[in-house]
Amino acid sequence: MRNVPPALMMVFLATLVFTLATAVDSEFRSSTATSNVEGAFTKLLGDGRRLFSGQSVEMADVYLHSGFYPSIFDSREPAAAKAIASNDDDHTNHKHDEQGKCVHEEDHAAHKHDAEGKCVSEESAGGHVDEHEKAMSFMDQTLDPLQGFIRNFRITQHSHLENGEEREVLPWLKLAIALDPQGVETYAVTSYWLRKTLKRVEDARDILREGIRNNPKSFELLFAMGQVYEQEDKDHEKARNIWLAAEKFWEEQPIEAKETSVGQYGKITVNLARLESEAGNLPLAIQYFELTKLTSLQPEAVQKQIDEIKARMLRTTNSTPVFEPAR
Amino acid sequence: METILKTDKLRVEYSTGEFQKTPKVALQGLTLEVRAGEVFGFLGPNGAGKTTTMNVLLGFVPPTSGSASLFGIDVRQPIARQRIGYLPELTYYYKFLTAEELLRFYAKIFGLKGSEADKRIEQLISLVELGHAAKRPIKGYSKGMQQRVGLAQALINNPDLLILDEPTSGLDPIGRMKVREIIQRLKNEGKTVFFSSHEMGEVETVCDRVAIIYQGELKEEGRVADLVAKHRAANLEQAFLNIIGYKPAVAP
Amino acid sequence: MNTVFAIAGVVIKELYRRKDFYVLFVLSALITIAAGSVNFFKDLVMVRYVKDICLLLIWFSTLIIAVITAARQIPAEKENRTIFPLLAKPVSRGQLIAGKFLGCWLATGLAVLVFYVFFILVTATKGGDWQLVTYSKSIGLLWLMLGMVIAMTLLGSVVLSAVSSNTTICLVVIIGVLFIGEHLNKIALRQSEPVKSITYTLYYVIPHFEIFDVRNLVVNNKPMPSLKACGLATLYAGAYVTAFLYCTWLIFRRQRLNT
Ligand SMILES: Nc1ncnc2c1ncn2[C@@H]1O[C@H](COP(=O)(O)OP(=O)(O)O)[C@@H](O)[C@H]1O
Numbered sequence: 035m036r037n038v039p040p041a042l043m044m045v046f047l048a049t050l051v052f053t054l055a056t057a058v059d060s061e062f063r064s065s066t067a068t069s070n071v072e073g074a075f076t077k078l079l080g081d082g083r084r085l086f087s088g089q090s091v092e093m094a095d096v097y098l099h100s101g102f103y104p105s106i107f108d109s110r111e112p113a114a115a116k117a118i119a120s121n122d123d124d125h126t127n128h129k130h131d132e133q134g135k136c137v138h139e140e141d142h143a144a145h146k147h148d149a150e151g152k153c154v155s156e157e158s159a160g161g162h163v164d165e166h167e168k169a170m171s172f173m174d175q176t177l178d179p180l181q182g183f184i185r186n187f188r189i190t191q192h193s194h195l196e197n198g199e200e201r202e203v204l205p206w207l208k209l210a211i212a213l214d215p216q217g218v219e220t221y222a223v224t225s226y227w228l229r230k231t232l233k234r235v236e237d238a239r240d241i242l243r244e245g246i247r248n249n250p251k252s253f254e255l256l257f258a259m260g261q262v263y264e265q266e267d268k269d270h271e272k273a274r275n276i277w278l279a280a281e282k283f284w285e286e287q288p289i290e291a292k293e294t295s296v297g298q299y300g301k302i303t304v305n306l307a308r309l310e311s312e313a314g315n316l317p318l319a320i321q322y323f324e325l326t327k328l329t330s331l332q333p334e335a336v337q338k339q340i341d342e343i344k345a346r347m348l349r350t351t352n353s354t355p356v357f358e359p360a361r
Numbered sequence: 362m363e364t365i366l367k368t369d370k371l372r373v374e375y376s377t378g379e380f381q382k383t384p385k386v387a388l389q390g391l392t393l394e395v396r397a398g399e400v401f402g403f404l405g406p407n408g409a410g411k412t413t414t415m416n417v418l419l420g421f422v423p424p425t426s427g428s429a430s431l432f433g434i435d436v437r438q439p440i441a442r443q444r445i446g447y448l449p450e451l452t453y454y455y456k457f458l459t460a461e462e463l464l465r466f467y468a469k470i471f472g473l474k475g476s477e478a479d480k481r482i483e484q485l486i487s488l489v490e491l492g493h494a495a496k497r498p499i500k501g502y503s504k505g506m507q508q509r510v511g512l513a514q515a516l517i518n519n520p521d522l523l524i525l526d527e528p529t530s531g532l533d534p535i536g537r538m539k540v541r542e543i544i545q546r547l548k549n550e551g552k553t554v555f556f557s558s559h560e561m562g563e564v565e566t567v568c569d570r571v572a573i574i575y576q577g578e579l580k581e582e583g584r585v586a587d588l589v590a591k592h593r594a595a596n597l598e599q600a601f602l603n604i605i606g607y608k609p610a611v612a613p
Numbered sequence: 614m615n616t617v618f619a620i621a622g623v624v625i626k627e628l629y630r631r632k633d634f635y636v637l638f639v640l641s642a643l644i645t646i647a648a649g650s651v652n653f654f655k656d657l658v659m660v661r662y663v664k665d666i667c668l669l670l671i672w673f674s675t676l677i678i679a680v681i682t683a684a685r686q687i688p689a690e691k692e693n694r695t696i697f698p699l700l701a702k703p704v705s706r707g708q709l710i711a712g713k714f715l716g717c718w719l720a721t722g723l724a725v726l727v728f729y730v731f732f733i734l735v736t737a738t739k740g741g742d743w744q745l746v747t748y749s750k751s752i753g754l755l756w757l758m759l760g761m762v763i764a765m766t767l768l769g770s771v772v773l774s775a776v777s778s779n780t781t782i783c784l785v786v787i788i789g790v791l792f793i794g795e796h797l798n799k800i801a802l803r804q805s806e807p808v809k810s811i812t813y814t815l816y817y818v819i820p821h822f823e824i825f826d827v828r829n830l831v832v833n834n835k836p837m838p839s840l841k842a843c844g845l846a847t848l849y850a851g852a853y854v855t856a857f858l859y860c861t862w863l864i865f866r867r868q869r870l871n872t
Pocket residue numbers: 375376377385386387405406407408409410411412413414871872
């Protein structure tokens with residue numbers, strides 16, 4: 035062994051420790067509350083682990099693309115490469131992480147990029163897929179002969195995991211969470227995949243619980259939890275309460291933090307608005323839509339919703355004249 | 362008689378480091394001939410150039426000028442070494458092999474196979490008396506045992522010429538005696554032995570002829586008795602000291 | 614040829630009598646088993662990450678084995694002076710190099726097989742299927758790459774006298790090529806002139822070890838390269854091996870072996 039360079043031995047041992055720790059970590063998590071392993075992680079890797087966590091999320095994204103993925107040397111669109119979905123399925127908002135990678139939602143949502151490279155999804159279908167295809171067409175460059183040869187040994191087809199194979203991304207997401215328990219986004223993404231694609235509602239709920247336990251004031255996670263209550267349990271009361279809490283935590287933030295998370299605020303308010311409008315609390319709904327409009331990138335669209343509700347209120351008023359004189 | 366080993370005006374220079382421009386001359390104009398069936402003693406004090414000469418004969422070091430041949434074949438050709446056996450001055454063998462495996466490896470190089478190789482290995486192991494340790498890794502051998510492994514490997518191809526570099530250095534009296542016995546035996550079998558030494562006592566008893574070199578130059582060459590007589594010395598040791606110009610500090 | 618095989622045999626014996634291989638194997642096996650036994654979600658089986666980790670460890674371990682085995686061969690012969698009795702036999706220096714190369718290559722090939730058997734067992738327990746063609750192609754490609762690695766390291770070992778510096782340089786070069794080798798042309802595009810041409814030349818000249826890295830295909834269940842592509846890869850590796858060994862011989866044949 036004395037001929038093995040010590041640096042390599044260190045790398046090897048670090049990997050070992052790392053993997054074992056991850057293994058032990060999840061064991062602990064299931065039995066006791068948060069473990070000391072996490073503390074050990076902090077000591078071992080310090081802030082570097084956040085970096086590794088990001089790397090791990092990227093691995094998940096690579097898997098999602100079945101290994102077809104641009105390297106840092108490929109010219110790719112600054113945004114829209116990442117296909118790991120976030121948990122927004124309300125087609126209202128679409129967001130990017132700081133690196134400008136696109137954490138987009140699945141299905142029929144479409145999105146376009148605004149000036150800052152942020153994604154906004156639209157109700158209309160189709161646009162998103164093209165956008166993503168374009169972002170992933172990093173391989174269509176002029177080939178030199180060597181590159182042409184090398185390509186025989188590479189994945190050259192862009193495809194996504196499907197038919198439940200999406201589960202393969204989960205280990206990397208779990209690892210990302212273990213590495214960075216404060217990384218709110220990862221919980222949201224993980225629970226989205228579990229619930230929407232893999233139909234594992236309880237696992238999704240557990241992930242969100244864990245996230246909220248580690249980040250009690252995270253409005254993102256509270257919002258996601260509200261969606262679980264609303265869509266899976268049809269428990270509108272619980273959903274409303276939790277979204278209200280989310281709104282409150284968003285409001286409590288310092289002003290700069292608010293600016294960077296208006297998108298989340300929009301999601302919360304628009305969902306509250308929808309909830310209220312479905313429940314028939316139309317004035318309250320309008321109130322929430324007004325809040326949404328303040329932060330929306332497409333205030334006209336929101337205004338249209340408001341107008342519709344107003345029209346509905348008017349219709350209601352007109353069709354029930356019996357009560358009118360009584361008031 | 363057939364000449365088996367020959368050097369002709371052999372010169373070897375070693376460059377000594379980057380800064381020193383003048384190279385170190387290890388051998389100059391060495392011309393030697395060893396004939397079939399002889400036991401030839403190659404004598405000289407430490408640093409005289411004995412090992413260097415052998416390194417040239419074995420192709421380890423290319424001569425700066427001059428030439429050398431074995432069995433009439435230039436030493437630069439590997440085939441020249443088909444019929445020789447060589448025992449280096451200081452050696453280690455593959456520590457992770459056993460003596461038996463080591464000998465089998467060398468046997469393979471000479472194309473010895475199957476029962477022929479088995480027989481040969483068995484013979485050699487009993488000749489050098491390593492039967493008890495033949496199946497243990499060489500790692501655990503003592504110095505004397507290693508030297509005996511060396512002797513066995515030098516004989517693996519039943520060579521016609523043996524080149525032994527100080528075969529008795531570092532051995533105890535029994536070991537030396539054994540080596541001398543083996544040399545005598547090889548001589549009786551008609552082999553040619555070319556060996557270096559700086560111990561005159563043992564040379565005197567086994568050698569037919571000797572060459573004495575000093576500082577890379579050949580000083581004398583001839584039969585032991587002739588040299589002793591020529592220098593009017595009592596024995597080879599005195600003749601040797603005489604030849605290399607050694608003046609005793611205290612007169613006897 | 615007998616001589617070459619005899620020398621190769623000694624190299625192989627050395628490898629399996631030393632501890633490096635076992636340590637790396639046990640370490641890799643432990644890590645893979647640890648990673649594979651994590652139960653992320655109840656009754657949800659995930660294979661790809663285990664394959665990924667295991668293949669990474671296989672690549673890393675066999676690469677290390679290849680480099681450290683090849684790097685020490687000739688220097689150790691010199692240092693332990695075993696080269697003297699060996700070359701005193703009718704063995705040419707070319708045969709010595711060929712034997713060392715063959716020995717290292719066969720020995721690492723053996724190591725690759727052992728590792729892969731483990732890999733296949735692990736994936737089988739995780740419900741992976743027996744894709745024998747896939748596995749044999751990826752084993753073959755890895756082995757070809759290790760051949761290039763070994764030949765390059767042997768060349769390094771006759772140029773650089775210290776084993777440790779040769780090992781380090783070889784590993785840095787190999788890992789560097791694995792990471793950026795196939796992207797050098799893209800990097801070149803972004804450079805201004807003198808650097809651009811140099812980078813392009815490098816791109817065409819360096820041994821592209823990364824070609825043989827088809828882990829991504831294995832992990833993502835993608836079809837392996839065609840037999841024709843594999844054949845071309847074999848020729849490619851063969852050309853580099855020949856070139857490296859030829860240079861090794863050119864340098865080594867002139868070297869003085871003395872104390
Ligand atoms: N590699 C070398 N570099 C420089 N000088 C050397 C080298 N090897 C031997 N020499 C010198 O050559 C001379 C002859 O050495 P050597 O043949 O080993 O002597 P011997 O075997 O007779 O004791 C010595 O002076 C020695 O210092």
